[in-house]
Amino acid sequence: MSNPRWQTPAALRRIARRNAAERRFRLLGLGAIALSLGFLALLLVIMAKNGLSGLNWSFLSGSDSTDPHMAGVWGAAKGSLLTMLVTIAIAFPMGVLAALYLEEFAPRTRWIEWVEVSINNLAAVPSIIFGLLGLAVFINTAGLPRSSPLVGGLTLALMTMPVIVISGRNAIKAVPPSIRDAALAVGASKVQTVFHHVLPLALPGILTGTIIGMARALGETAPLLMIGMRAFVATPPGGLTDPSSVLPMQIFLWSDQIDTAFVENTSAAIIVLLMFLMAMNGLAIYLRNKFEVRW
Amino acid sequence: ACGGSGGSSGGARDYIHAVGSSTVYPFATAVAEAYAKAGGGKSPVIESTGTGAGMKLFCGGVGASFPDVENASRRIKKSEFEDCQKNGVKEIVEVQVGIDGIAFAEAKTGPGFKLTPVDIYKALAANPFGKPNTAKTWADVNPSLPAEPILVYGPPSTSGTRDALKELILEAGCKTDPAMEALKKSDEDKYKATCQDIREDGPYVDAGENDNLIVQKISQNPKAIGVFGYSFLESNPDSLIGIPLNNVVPTYASISDFSYPGARPLYIYVKKQHLGPIKGLQDYVNEWAKAWGPTGYLKAKGMVIAPADVQAKSAEIVKSMTALDPSTLK
Amino acid sequence: MTDIKLQARNVDVYYGQKKAIDNVSIDIDNGLVTAFIGPSGCGKSTFLRSLNRMNDTIADARVTGEILLDGEDIYAASMDPVALRARVGMVFQKPNPFPKSIYENIAYGPRIHGLAQGKADMDVIVEKSLTQAGLWNEVKDRLNDPGTALSGGQQQRLCIARAVAVSPEVILMDEPCSALDPIATARIEELIDDLRQTYAIVIVTHSMQQAARVSQRTAFFHLGVMVEYGETSEIFTNPREARTKDYITGRYG
Amino acid sequence: MTDIKLQARNVDVYYGQKKAIDNVSIDIDNGLVTAFIGPSGCGKSTFLRSLNRMNDTIADARVTGEILLDGEDIYAASMDPVALRARVGMVFQKPNPFPKSIYENIAYGPRIHGLAQGKADMDVIVEKSLTQAGLWNEVKDRLNDPGTALSGGQQQRLCIARAVAVSPEVILMDEPCSALDPIATARIEELIDDLRQTYAIVIVTHSMQQAARVSQRTAFFHLGVMVEYGETSEIFTNPREARTKDYITGRYG
Amino acid sequence: MILSAVLLAVLALGLAGWTFARNKARLLYAGRGSMHSMPVYHGWHFALWIVLPGLLAWGVWSVAMPTLVNGSILADPAAAALPADDMQRAAILSEARAIAADPSVFAFDPLSARLADPIRVAEGKWGTIGALLVLICALAGGAHAWTRVRAGFPARTRVERVVMAVLLVVSLMAILTTVGIIGSLVFEAGLFFKDVSPLAFLTGTHWSPANAHGGDISANFGAVPLFWGTIYIGAIIAMFVAIPLGLMSAIYLTQYATRRVRGWFKPLLEILAGVPTVVYGYFAALTVAPKVRDFAAWIGMNNPSTESALAAGLVMGVMIIPFVSSMADDSLAAVPRSMSDGSLALGATRSETIKKVLLPAALPGIVAGVMLAISRAIGETMIVVMAAGASANLSANPFASMTTVTYQIVQMLTGDQEFNNPKTLSAFALGLVLFVVTLILNIIALRVVKRFREAYE
Ligand SMILES: Nc1ncnc2c1ncn2[C@@H]1O[C@H](COP(=O)(O)OP(=O)(O)OP(=O)(O)O)[C@@H](O)[C@H]1O
């Protein structure tokens, strides 16, 4: 005794057609993901095919060389490491403090709006422009040494700080107001509330954003072209002011070598860099999952 | 870097710093490596900035924050030398380290071009002899050439190789017309535009800084011609052959004796004032002298060695470190 | 003897241009539970939060008029809002323990106010507060468990204990049971009755039944105005105003 | 003559491991308004949503037992949920008009189900639905205005019109007035009374007063169990179960 | 030397002050409410009053000292030999200072070796004076604060004020960076526009800096082909890839995927954005570009170029997918669930609900996301440097080689160029254009997102 209006052949056909459209649409979505990830897989497979055979201890521990069989990535990796140290030492505290100020304390004035617009915009400014800035400010004006992890790190810090501020603000925003209310209601001051409760609770989120920002900085090449890191450096840098290369720059330099044996080196270096990045991303995801709090 | 506030890094530097040409870069890195291996000290840092940008850094001043050596794929210009002087870089030692040929090449399967500078000038100039370039095929330029479309992959406007192409080939082709010589006297700018400007309507393709890619393109495209440093031709003997200019095939020999028109000298410039303070700078320059000979390893890297008399003269300069005489510059 | 703890005189509260509380005057006595009732959005919470200056934290909220705590104007420049909030504690609608241990939840307030001289002292405060909130027996063996691991009703009692730990004089409660089940609600209601011996208590509730059960005085709010205020038994059996009567008999809300 | 429209038989609903509805059986009759009441979280919404398989859209919700619409199992494989939901319409707590014109809001349902043969036909449907929802006179001159530009009460009536436009057989309403002011609430309550001539109506409400005003049958839920079901007048004046009585007299909730 | 030592001394004083003041404040405690602030805040207040004046004096002195030392030096007879040119003089002096600090350093200029000794003496003198001054400031500050260690003193409020000031200053860094970028770009671009008319630069269609010589060079700096290449690669081809793939991925992940699937695929997709662009560039140049060329040849093009807009654009599109998908993801999630519930309850299928209700509602957010993605794409450098080519072609043929703004910036600043040449300076003008365009795109996008969010709050 079911409803005849929905049992007519026309109605049934219509429903069948709509359900088919539904399935098609769903497949389309799945296809889009498959295609995107397929591309990623292709990239990884090709790099692995070209580069895996070149990954050995002497490659991992050596530095740049004109002989492809002698060349290694340690020098560049150490340069990357030092550069990242500078970047994080500057971008992290500044980013976190700025995020705290903007989210918790800033009065809603025109001025602060400008700060916000600048930060959001800086996060999207092409990286090469930070290279121009680094060249003008750190090298030409401040006279810091060219090609050094110090200048590279400072330049990348300017680029990374906005990313940290933005993710930091989101993490701070995600701390429920009820926690702030709770602290204020027992007589904590605003500053105490923020530093005792909000910041610790937002920290996992901030860290996640920081790791992602750092990963981006680690893979960055273009701004470093501008500040003299496109160089042949055959000894790993001993300190922050020694000239050095970085991993992505090493890849770029090797990709331009005449000797075709460098193709293997380039791919192997890419594998090393990608492993670093995936490890960082993995850590970020782990942190996010571990500390993600549902309020 | 203006020396004014450069004080913070005015202290010591215990490695050699060279900047400049991307053409010289592979040779400079090889020398640097040999120098370091010979126990000369910390490995020198070689930056590939391009000749001009390198000159700017090199001439920035004297002191640890300025490079010691400039690699150049052309001679220093008078204006650059003056800038050096102004910034206190008084004595510069010029050493010719070898030769680079700009090679014209086609794929092994190509039609077998034989060209002259005039052909190339007519095919590639923006305004050959003052008239807009309408040539579409090589036959338009010279009826004896195949009627294939003109397609030349060459270096971009920012490269020293491109300058060499303009000065060594195009201008040579251009100067075959006496009217041009006259023009040079009357209107230098116009002369330059007529003899050196490269057409931009398609037949000449800017292929980017990456000479590797030009090589690949040519080997895939039999009807195209590529222009790049000789070393690239030498390291791809399976896929490429050189195109004779004036019936001279670009070979090692023809470039080193300058019988091939596309040969140009490569230089390094050394800051004499740095010889004392920078440990090992003299050794590094000596290492160049060891390497550029007929049995040296630079040859294996694809550099064309200079003729014996040039080598001797350069060796003499290295030994005595005689400064460059500015009156020979233009 | 009347024992007035808090006095509001002609209080208006604005959010930006919008007036959320219109000219409310009320006396709140020690030793009693005062209930604020009224339909949603009538301004109960807004008024409650102006009693311990929690409204300061809302950028565009503005309070005019006078609110006196023991005769002292709480909005005077000389009054430190931080000290004020230690004297006028607050418990919120949704239990909001800090994501820390039970012990730390209680200890936080005394610590920032320097109320304890050392660990032993603090232990005493924690035990006393939890006992007052009727939670000690349930949690005494797991003081290091996170406060968020407790059940909803226990969390709310933890929040009450936290408020009590800084020895306030007044406790404000904004719908403290609305997120709880009936059994937990009953526990809290008992607790409120106990606490009123020591503190002046103000409670906002949307349930008239609850107001009737726990309070001695009731204020009825409507559209930002305090329509009626008096003995709870009076208000529920014999309201003076028509609007109160309509509300109580379920005509709206 | 009983005229049973919907029949639930031993229905359990789970969210993951958690049982939110426990063994509920109920008959819902044509021509009547059935109200579900009970304290917050007792499962009213959950049960309501299982009546038109809206629970399908919640990833980990699972329904067991039988629900029959005109004797046909709505969870049977042969039942298409798309057609089912056209027959059992739903109105939500917060008015949720689409961000489109008023006309398009109404026309959306008939169009996807192919109920209109051309524009003229559609115009008739739109007018009829809006009239049934008592909104036609207020909006007939601005059918192209966005539905979101209406007042809250009008929006809720628009949502009712939208549900009516696909000619359902049952209309489920989940606290349809809780976001509305008393005047708008009164309009909707009148409307419900009109609509029950044509549709079987189930309404969830947290207000016992509202249940008493609009429904003929009332089901009382508590902790996922249907405690009592019967004539509304019976339930309110003479509940059989102690829990029902406690709830109605305001002992909790 | 001595100045660094005094800095340490000031910090040590601060630490000691912190302990003293806190302990003193503790003695004042006489039960609840007897003090405004906890003792530790008195400690901080006292320490800040020591350290901040000390630091301030130290900073001022560090800036002033070189001038004072130079003044003393110029009085030295050896200084008479200093060259007149300011720049050379400064270089020699700074070198001499380095030698004074570390005698093992070798002198580039013999004069600086001679000046080193006088410098050492002068630095010793002025350094000692400075150190005393710094200490005096620190102690004076401390003395002032010591009188404030009283029960009623609001130390917490004061300390918190300093904390706020620090936070404010840090936040202003963003403005400073922006100003720095604009400043350095505008200054150099200004030099460029002395030689080249801005109008010709922005509207000219002929880009050939190589042939720029002689009188009027404006005609050689028409940047439209670069703009076109940038837009064609970054905003057209890349978006052709990124929008459908990103949008459909987001739809699948938010609307269809189970939580588990989403938990896996979303981070995987985000890896695409994390791959360094130099890797994409290498991949584009080595793998994708030849395939594109083969394809072009296969469809009958004569002599297709290896470097093509299509190859660069495709790879860039893939890189951008996560940007589009995560913005679309957010926008779809921001559409309240009640919207889709409303549609589903009428008997609409999921896909009908998505197409007719969710997408239109989320459109502003998606558009904003696409704009952000475009601004990312047009600023992308390494992919185009490695795969797009250098020809300033104004063509709609995707198989043609094209160049972009970022490519030219890199070339102009690293190629064989004479300095102070319009060719080099044009890089800054291009940078300025790029900055302004991304700024506009971002501001629009942020506005749109904001309004969109507000609509549902
Ligand atoms: N932060 C705010 N900004 C602007 N208006 C607000 C704000 N908070 C509340 N309001 C408005 O002030 C009025 C009173 O709100 P209030 O929260 O005090 O009501 P309430 O009686 O507590 O209601 P409920 O029973 O729903 O909690 C309402 O109209 C509300 O919309």
Ligand SMILES: Nc1ncnc2c1ncn2[C@@H]1O[C@H](COP(=O)(O)OP(=O)(O)OP(=O)(O)O)[C@@H](O)[C@H]1O
């Ligand atoms: N999506 C969900 N996932 C898991 N649990 C849920 C979900 N939705 C509801 N619940 C739980 O199921 C139980 C019944 O919820 P339901 O929303 O049906 O209650 P209700 O009677 O409608 O309450 P209210 O009056 O607050 O609307 C509650 O305990 C609730 O927490």
Ligand SMILES: [Mg+2]
């Ligand atoms: Mg409230």
Ligand SMILES: [Mg+2]
């Ligand atoms: Mg519900």
Ligand SMILES: O=P([O-])([O-])[O-]
């Ligand atoms: O880098 P080059 O100057 O040799 O082109």
